[in-house]
Amino acid sequence: MPDQSAKRRRQRSDPLMWAPLIGIEDDSARTLQFQIRSRIVDSILDGTLLPGTPLPSSRKLATELKVSRNTVILSYQQLVDDGFLVARERSGFVVSAQGQERRVAPNVDVREKAATVAAMDWDARLRSQSSRYRSIEKPTNWQSYKYPFLYGQFDSSVFPINAWRQCCRQALGVLELSDWGRDTIDEDDPLLIEQIRTRILPRRGIWADKSEIMVTLGAQHALFLLSEALFCDTTVLGLEDPGYPDMRNIARIKGARVQPLPVDEHGLMLQPNLAGCDYVHVTPSHQCPTTVTMPQARRHQLLDYARESGTVLIEDDYDSETSFDLAPQPALKSFDESGQVIYVSSLSKILAPGLRLGFVVADARLIRELRALRRLMVRHPPLNNQRAIALFLSLGHYEPLIRRLTGLYRQRAQILGDALNHYVPSAKFRYATGGSCIWLQAPEAFDAAAAVRQWRSEGLLYEPGDVFFADRSTGRSHIRLGYSVIPEARIEPGVRLLAQAIAS
DSSP states (O other), X not given: OOOHHHHHHHHHHSGGGHHHHHOOOTXXXXXXXXXXXXXXXXXXHTTSSOTTOBOXXXXXXXXXXXXXXHXXXXXXXXXXXXXXXXXXXXXXXXXXXXXXXXXXXXXXXXXXXXXXXXXOOHHHHOXXXXXXXOOOOOOTTGGGOSEEOOSSOOOTTTSOHHHHHHHHHHHTSXXXXXXXXXXXXXXXXXXXXXXXXXXXXGGGTOOOOGGGEEEESSHHHHHHHHHHHHOOTTOEEEEEESOOHHHHHHHHHTTOEEEEEEEETTEEOOOGGGGGOSEEEEOOSSOTTTOOOOXXXXXXXXXXXXXXXXXXXXXXXXXXXXXXXXXXXXXXXGGOSSSOEEEEEESTTTSOGGGOOEEEEOOHHHHHHHHHHXXXXXXXXXXXXXXXXXXXXXXXXXXXXXXXHHHXXXXXXHHHHHHHHHHOTTSEEOOOSBTTEEEEEOOTTOOHHHHHHHHGGGTEEXXXXXXXXXXXGGGTXXXXXXXSSSOHHHHHHHHHHHHHHHHO
């Protein structure tokens, strides 16, 4: 009886089997060498290629895949160096036993395990069900939409990839590696802290000691840490209405009571119910989501109000850098003399949201506690990213990027505003003075959430505004239209489609 394992190895070495197995994609952004290597590694690790399986010669595989022989040779050599393949004299390359030597066979049948998992009543065990909260929804495949009016997304065509690559290469140097490769427990990269202290904060009129600054995984991480350290079930959080829904949900996790605070054309309104709040989350630079900027006079009034009532202000300065005015308003924190303003910001809106880097500025005593709390969660944000961003700032790449984005956003905002004026005259909105979105109120009969589901098939994508309101029905006809990723040429036809949706 023939050896079945030998038969399988002969079948797998047949050249006709390799093209579909490796699956070279000519239009892929990955190099051919990368594709060959990754496909072979995947096949070894998932058990498709068993130990001892011979691979075709470099010449045969190159012919089958229609690639250069040198590409295959380099791929094979890397796989030998990493222990996935073994080079045998006169036999060519075979799969090494090392690739699967640490694999453990499952002890439970997959179907039995699925039945066991399904029987667990997690609803009865969960003390917090955040998935049930109203949150901003953005489809992961938004790039496939023709008219993506989404906020907070990343236009890769604007990103200075060469400058970023230079900083990443420098961060991978031997001297840099010894800094960021170690465990710093609860500390941050000192170079990044210094860059935030001397480059970023002075742009907002803020001067802080290094002991008053902590790096976070984005501004939202900072808000969550603050809620863990400061909120409880007796806490009253004042939240702009409309306001940031994730802040509302973070407070709910801690059992805090959320007090809606109205906004007008100048941002947060000063009303008596503000005095009953322990903390107030405020977005004075570009109010979330209306984008209005709080004037300096009201900022001083708000600070006076907070001092008299003992309220702590959480200033969320999430989107201040791309102001279309030559002289942006100073941050609330820049006027703070009593330590009652906690400043939270992010570099994600300028660099890339996927980098997840923000920071918080507060009294050194609070920062020490936040560091201890962060240590229990993630210790610290990845130091390799911290160092690369610190180098990006120190080499002067940040300021030109801000100027480029500001010019681009100003142009897109103008096109969007003009198109809305022309095609949707029944809607109410303000031309953007900064940031990357316009807040629009359609006629009251319009249901923005229902319409976006209906019109996605036409390629139209926007953010319904009801999620920003404490009372969902209040914001039924509101829309947030982002312009950070939609090309200029598609803004007007996208607005024409939006006009049809509103009219229907």
